[in-house]
Amino acid sequence: MAFPNQTLPPPSKPTAAPAERPLDPRVSASVRRAAALLEDGLEQRRPVALAELMAPLLHQARHSRCLRADALSVWESRGETHWLPRFRFQRTNAVKERHKFGIFAGIHGDEPAGILGLMDFLRELDETPEIGRHFELWIYPVCNPGGVLAGTRESLSGKDLNREFWRGSAEREVRLLEQEIVKRRFDGIISLHSDDSSPGFYGFARGDVLARQLLSPALAEAEKALARDTRPFIDGFQAVNGMIHESYEGILCAPPEQHPQPFELILESPAGAPLADQRRAFTLALKAVLAEYNHFSAYSAGL
Numbered sequence: 001m002a003f004p005n006q007t008l009p010p011p012s013k014p015t016a017a018p019a020e021r022p023l024d025p026r027v028s029a030s031v032r033r034a035a036a037l038l039e040d041g042l043e044q045r046r047p048v049a050l051a052e053l054m055a056p057l058l059h060q061a062r063h064s065r066c067l068r069a070d071a072l073s074v075w076e077s078r079g080e081t082h083w084l085p086r087f088r089f090q091r092t093n094a095v096k097e098r099h100k101f102g103i104f105a106g107i108h109g110d111e112p113a114g115i116l117g118l119m120d121f122l123r124e125l126d127e128t129p130e131i132g133r134h135f136e137l138w139i140y141p142v143c144n145p146g147g148v149l150a151g152t153r154e155s156l157s158g159k160d161l162n163r164e165f166w167r168g169s170a171e172r173e174v175r176l177l178e179q180e181i182v183k184r185r186f187d188g189i190i191s192l193h194s195d196d197s198s199p200g201f202y203g204f205a206r207g208d209v210l211a212r213q214l215l216s217p218a219l220a221e222a223e224k225a226l227a228r229d230t231r232p233f234i235d236g237f238q239a240v241n242g243m244i245h246e247s248y249e250g251i252l253c254a255p256p257e258q259h260p261q262p263f264e265l266i267l268e269s270p271a272g273a274p275l276a277d278q279r280r281a282f283t284l285a286l287k288a289v290l291a292e293y294n295h296f297s298a299y300s301a302g303l
């Protein structure tokens, strides 16, 4: 895999690391500083290049024993280099069964809270790897790099990428993500979005009852940062206590032929809320999903 510039590290080779090692506090502090600068830029609506956006995470990955960085693909478009960044968190290199989740953000290019929330989440995982015990997490923080660069919901070709999945789309990002989702066969898929018409945090639970069991504590945790959207109809869908069970066609999800189907959650922050609160709500919700899934699988194993 070629990398577009010096800011991207080569994918780190697996090394023998029998025990977890949390992120060095100095690295952690420098990642926080870089992320804060980035947030200032986004709040001032300054265009942020992908390399700049990913710099804190790439810096972190270079110093981490648990986090690896690479790209799904690198390509040129309209004189800009684009790539689809991918990160993998795994607490140790021990070979064992792990719960494999895919977590996606930035498929709408004008929703920075999910991207920044994922960066916070990965930093916290690296600072306290125990949170990620039993998991293999594949993280795609910028699924629509052209749209993020332009600050638009749509891709550079003008498509809403989150209506294009499993429909024979010609969009490069969609095809790359579809191939990746088929290859990884995730146990769970989580997408982060922001809604500019919502007064509070809410979510979609797709699939069987497990998705609802995970969404409920995730929304409860997110309430420590942001109020919940309790309207009976959200985004045109019937909702109960911030939970929706239908969704649009063509959204990023598992292929219809995957069996068993993974649980699928979509977390939506209110885009008008302070960015820091949206980020914190995402981080709290994601940690709650991991904790609840561990709880659930331990219970299942004990049956």
Ligand SMILES: [Zn+2]
Residues within 6 Å of the ligand: 107, 108, 111, 192, 193, 194
């Ligand atoms: Zn969105």
